[in-house]
Amino acid sequence: MLDADESVELRALQARAYGRAGALNEAEAARLRELETGRTRGTEPTAPRSAAPRPPEPENIEAAASAVVEGDAAPVSAQARTTGVTPGDSALAALRRHWRLAVAITAVFAVIGLALGWLIFADRGPAPMQLTAQQQEWQSAIVASGDFDPGSVRAITQEEGVVIWFATKNESANVCLVLAHEHATAPACTTREQATVQGVTATLAKPVSASQTYDIQAQMFLTQEGEPAVITRSYITSSQSSSMFASEAEAEAATTLAEQTGLDRRTILVVGYDDEVPIWTGIDTSTQRYCLVYDGSMPDPPMACDDSLMLADADRTLVLDVADDGETTRYEYQFGYGQQYLTVTKGWESEDAARE
Incomplete structure (x- = not known):
């Protein structure tokens, strides 16, 4: 049985003897033989002296080392020398042990390939409309x-x-x-x-x-x-008006609004919405005033009118304030020859109310 120093020496000599970088001289080969004999003596049963094999001559050890270094064959690892299994055999054994994992990975890649193929080549044309x-x-x-x-x-x-x-x-x-x-x-x-x-x-x-x-x-x-x-x-x-309405119900509301307010039916149109409540404009038939009307679905709806002559100016505004549950909403409609738009201000307060 070798001690720690001898084990280190043995590994160094083996590396030189069986590695690619060099060979042993006669003395080193003899020392290698001595150390290898000492390592195996402590682990193997002692054979009868008469049956003990004759140790190889130093010349033979050196020749073997030279054959390993100079020969065409690839060197064999220490594990292969100890177990008798080559790296190729180890890889094959590992593949046999993990064949189920390999099959599972192959199946996953196959599914991914099918999904990508469907995403790339699937027909994305519009679905046909169902007809009555x-x-x-x-x-x-x-x-x-x-x-x-x-x-x-x-x-x-x-x-x-x-x-x-x-x-x-x-x-x-x-x-x-x-x-x-x-x-x-x-x-x-x-x-x-x-x-x-x-x-x-x-x-x-x-x-x-x-x-x-x-x-x-x-x-x-x-x-x-x-x-x-x-x-x-x-x-x-x-045919009786140049106005356009979003729905039949809205067109009927315009007719009702004309009857309740006296606005000219031909001039009534929707200029905007507060949520779903329409805000209307139209010209009063009797006074020719331009008016802004809130909702219009009930009798006497909130309405603010001004002189229709203001249409001659570029930027004029009709203002209508509607109070509901203590909150006032202001509707401002800009009209004329310039840009026309409706502004809705929730929770509006007049300057007098703010001062109070």
Whole structure:
């Protein structure tokens, strides 16, 4: 059994004997043999003296060391000399032990690959609009007209009961916007280049009553992918007035407001909203004064009027204060030939009230 110093000496000699950097002389080879014999003597059972193998000659040890250093074969590690297992065998054994982990990692990468493929190549075109039986009849009539490429007519959206279709013609050279309902159809077409830059616009009037119609306007642009993108607008108009209203209910409210306040029905319009409450303007029929009216859904609504001659100036303002539950809201409407806008101030207090 070797002591600590001898073990250090043994490792140094082995490194020189079996490493790439050099060889041992005769004395060093003999010392290496002596130390290796002393290390194994304490751990192995003592064999009968007659059966003990003859130790190798120093010349043989030196030759073996030289063969390791100068030979073509790669040197074998200390672990391989001790256990008889090469690094390749160790890696193969480790792979066998962890095959389940390898399979799991492969499966995860496969799932990630499928997800990325779906994100990159999935069809992201707009979902087809669901049509009622009546709307399907309108579409069938559009297709039967023969004005558009077969299979190109596609419903996109609807506005106030009017359906808006996308279609192509002249073998897709032109793109079309088609508005239709049970009473009328309004197509508009242009080239793909024009639709990409400036869009294409179509308008259709839908009867609401004997004196009112819903004007539906749609504007379509083409995206970089060639898909239609549509903007729609709708408002109520009347042959008796140049005013436009957002809904049929709003148009009816204007008629009621004219009856209650004496404002000229042809001049009444909405200039803004306080939450969902409309703020109106109009000209008094008897005095020709320009008026600002709050809500208008009840008899004798809050109203402030001024001389209509003020319209000749660029920047004039109508002011109306409305008190509700102890809080005053001020409505200021600037009008004239300049910019027109409504300002709503909540919790407003007059200068007199502030001084008190």
